[in-house]
Amino acid sequence: MELKGKVALITGAAAGIGLAYSEELLKQGAKVSLCDIDSEIGEQVSDDLGAKYGRKNVLFCQCDVTDYPQYEEAFEMTMKVFNRLDIVINNAGVMNDRFWELEVDVNLNGVIRGTLLAYRFMGKDRGGQGGTIVNTASTAFARPQVSTPIYTATNYAVVGLTRAYGVSYLYQSLESKIVTTHSHRSVHFLL
Numbered sequence: 223m224e225l226k227g228k229v230a231l232i233t234g235a236a237a238g239i240g241l242a243y244s245e246e247l248l249k250q251g252a253k254v255s256l257c258d259i260d261s262e263i264g265e266q267v268s269d270d271l272g273a274k275y276g277r278k279n280v281l282f283c284q285c286d287v288t289d290y291p292q293y294e295e296a297f298e299m300t301m302k303v304f305n306r307l308d309i310v311i312n313n314a315g316v317m318n319d320r321f322w323e324l325e326v327d328v329n330l331n332g333v334i335r336g337t338l339l340a341y342r343f344m345g346k347d348r349g350g351q352g353g354t355i356v357n358t359a360s361t362a363f364a365r366p367q368v369s370t371p372i373y374t375a376t377n378y379a380v381v382g383l384t385r386a387y388g389v390s391y392l393y394q395s396l397e398s399k400i401v402t403t404h405s406h407r408s409v410h411f412l413l
């Protein structure tokens with residue numbers, strides 16, 4: 223995919239894998255809309271990346287993916303600032319089975335919200351120009367993490383969701399891909 227000039231919205235972009243996605247996209251000439259619940263770190267990261275890659279290429283939207291109106295506003299702001307949207311990366315996630323309802327709301331429901339919003343803003347049958355959805359999931363879907371069964375379940379669900387939408391959405395020229403990562407060795411592959 224040619225990334226120069228494309229616009230990507232990334233959740234969980236203030237740290238870790240989401241930040242790595244964002245910087246790599248900027249290196250490839252894309253513009254990024256950084257979405258994260260943490261506005262303090264998010265603004266700082268946005269400033270740092272803007273100073274390095276051009277302030278007009280970076281936007282930060284404070285966004286909690288468990289809050290649909292906030293998430294929708296992040297898409298609207300992204301379209302307002304960049305006038306297009308080509309890639310949505312549903313990356314925000316948490317891993318703590320003690321707070322399993324939040325874990326499900328972020329890791330699974332957040333990906334569902336992001337996928338539906340991506341379809342609404344990019345789908346050709348909705349006036350968009352098509353695009354790509356990338357969902358980050360853990361290899362825990364393939365090798366269950368016995369210490370975190372609910373986290374494991376959310377990743378199983380994200381892979382299944384992506385595969386299902388990936389087929390149905392192809393007809394709206396909206397690709398759906400899954401990037402799974404294994405621990406910090408960051409083994410990435412697209413299914």
Ligand SMILES: NC(=O)C1=CN([C@@H]2O[C@H](COP(=O)(O)OP(=O)(O)OC[C@H]3O[C@@H](n4cnc5c(N)ncnc54)[C@H](O)[C@@H]3O)[C@@H](O)[C@H]2O)C=CC1
Pocket residue numbers: 233234235236237238239240257258259260285286287288313314315316317328358359360361402403404405406
């Ligand atoms: N780090 C790892 O070894 C692995 C991570 N993953 C997955 O990769 C994704 C990113 O993980 P990491 O970068 O390691 O995590 P991280 O904890 O470094 O970063 C997660 C980011 O998401 C943000 N976030 C948390 N809840 C949010 C919410 N409700 N709304 C918006 N943003 C929120 C946090 O503020 C943070 O900036 C997660 O989905 C995780 O399950 C999968 C396999 C391995």
Ligand SMILES: CCCCCC(=O)/C=C/[C@H]1[C@H](O)CC(=O)[C@@H]1CCCCCCC(=O)O
Pocket residue numbers: 315316317360361362366367368369370403404405406
């Ligand atoms: C979600 C944000 C916090 C960081 C998530 C994270 O670090 C996940 C790490 C695991 C990944 O999903 C696959 C792995 O192998 C990583 C480490 C898993 C540690 C627990 C494994 C022990 C077990 O199998 O129960």
